[in-house]
Amino acid sequence: MTETTQTHTTPPGGAKERSPEFRLAMNALQGLRQDLFHDAFAYRPLPRRSTDGRVTRRLRGRPREYAGLLPHVVVVGAAMLAMLMGFFSDGALGLEALLCGLLCMIPVLLTLIRPVGAFWVSLAATPVVAIFGSSWDDWPWLPGSFFSHLIVLTVVALRTRPRTAAWMWLLTGAYGAFSDTLFGGGHYYNNTAPMLVVSAMILLLVTVWHIRRDAEQVVTAQQTVTEHERSRRTLLEERTTIARELHDVVAHHMSVVAIQAEAAPYRVENPPPELERAFATIRENAVAALTELRRVLGVVRAEDYEAPEAPQPTLADLDALLANVRDAGLTVEKAVTGAVRELPQGVELSAYRIVQEALSNTLRHAPGADARVEIGYVLGGLGLRIVNGPPPHPALVKPSPGAGHGITGMRERVSMLNGEMTAGRTDDSGYEVTVFLPVASVVEPDEDRGGEA
Secondary structure (H helix, E strand, O other): OOOOOOOOOOOHHHOOOOOHHHHHHHHHHHHHHHHHHOOOOOOOOOOOOOOOOOOHHHOOOHHHHHHOOHHHHHHHHHHHHHHHHHHHHOOOOOHHHHHHHHHHHHHHHHOOOOHHHHHHHHHHHHHHHHHHOOOOOEEOOOHHHHHHHHHHHHHHHHHOOHHHHHHHHHHHHHHHHHHHHHHOOOOOEEOHHHHHHHHHHHHHHHHHHHHHHHHHHHHHHHHHHHHHHHHHHHHHHHHHHHHHHHHHHHHHHHHHHHHHHHHHHHHOOOOOHHHHHHHHHHHHHHHHHHHHHHHHHHHHOOOOOOOOOOOOOOHHHHHHHHHHHHHOOOEEEEEEEOOOOOOOHHHHHHHHHHHHHHHHHHHHHOOOOEEEEEEEEEOOEEEEEEEEOOOOOHHHOOOOOOOOHHHHHHHHHHHHOOOEEEEEEOOOOOEEEEEEEEOOOOOOOOHHHHHHO
């Protein structure tokens, strides 16, 4: 005979496991306590309205400043209307009428600073207004308290969240059912159903507004993240392009170093062994550097990348670039100042690419405009200025999806050379790019001093 032992697992603390229905009810009661009881009368002033809307942004000075108080003005106006309805339509006279008007106005004004507390004050004021009012036509909401409670529900729902609005609506229905059951027998008309129907429609619209606003915030946040990621990707692509181009420049110089190091011992008759070993070491290091450069290029190379057969362009190739741009329909002039001299190949390549990108932007964003390229050979560096006028037909210019990426590439090239760059609109609605690329001065050897040596 086999005995089967059943082990019952007891939750921590010795408490029995609750049913799903019980947990659901407890969560609902906890939500009710959190939304309508916890810090119900906490001070939460209504913030000013943003003045960056399509209409308010056109205002200037004090009108725009006062536009931020529009929600406050609307609530105060609704409070004054509720007071008048409570004073004249609740059937009371004298002090009783004044008390009814104040009890209808105070909850609405309270929504400006203590929204959840305003709901409780409105619910508590409703039976008081019904007692002091002498009308037996409406129950349990007299006209003034009916309007006041609707305004309170609307404002509080706008200032809180949909779940809070649902709890307020349920408590309003519970109060109406309780009042009808105990005290509604002697009245001609019961308005609990109209209150629930009208308030449900209003709260439904408010809930839709909340959902739409939250969706817009989520979309805006996603667009911001996407734009940030797109900017980072564009920046990395520009840096990769610059690395590919500079690979050819650096590889050329390293190849020259390797060849000269290999040929140098043969230019000296009977070179000492130390000199031969030194040049051999220089050549080995140059070859090793070339190998590492090819590996780096392999990392940053795209799958469809093809190594250019022609050498990288320099400022000497700028006339051909300008001719191609003129063939594309752009009127461009070139002006060179200063003593033209040969610059480091990396500087000339970057200068060429900056002029190329600036003219491409002109063709893309200001077709038909005139452009001017100014190159200044100054002491300590190279100055560039590419400026274009406004497009002759702005309405025909279509927005370009790549706007701003060319400026990013220019800035990366200038930053790589420790230069300076400014780009922006001109006074005549054109565009101007100004660049300065520093170049270290080359100290010429002093022939006399060399002769004395």
